[in-house]
Amino acid sequence: MTARIAASVSLAALLVAAPALAQRDPAYAAARAAGQVGEQPDGYLGVVSGGADVRALVNAINIQRKAAYTRSAQAQGVAIDQFAFTTGCNLIQQTRAGEKYRTPDGSWQTRGAGAPTRDSRCV
Incomplete structure (x- = not known):
């Protein structure tokens, strides 16, 4: 039962994440490339560095993510x-070299050529 839920959640998470990744606006792409934002294990974007403009961007994206997660979870x-x-696990896995992500211990890391450090509960 748990494996079935994890599989359906993983598939749905990828379906939710794909449009979000495809619709990146230039400010988001620039903040991501500059290492000002990163993916977090909870499925939401986090602020690594930057001012109020970066925080406002992250807040707006996270509002959209929460709405999408709510619809899909229901x-x-x-x-x-x-x-x-589960979406956070997938988004961290999908980061590219040079992008930031938060590890299970709460520290921000820059993705290298290898696999990112993810929570042990990630499938």
Whole structure:
């Protein structure tokens, strides 16, 4: 049962993440490239560095993510935080070399050529 939920949540998470990645605006792409924002295990974008403009950008994106997670979690019959966590696992896995992500210990890391350090609960 848990594997089935994880598989459906993983698939749904990828479907939610794909449009978000495809619709990056220039400010988001610039902040990501500059290492000012990064993916977090909870499925939300985090501020690594930067001022109020970066925080406002991250807040706006996270509002959109929460709405998408809510819709998808309800459709899948899973908890929103579970859906968001699984999406976070996938988004961290999808980071590219040079992009920032938050590790399970809470530190910000820059993705290298290898796999990112993810929470042990990530599938």
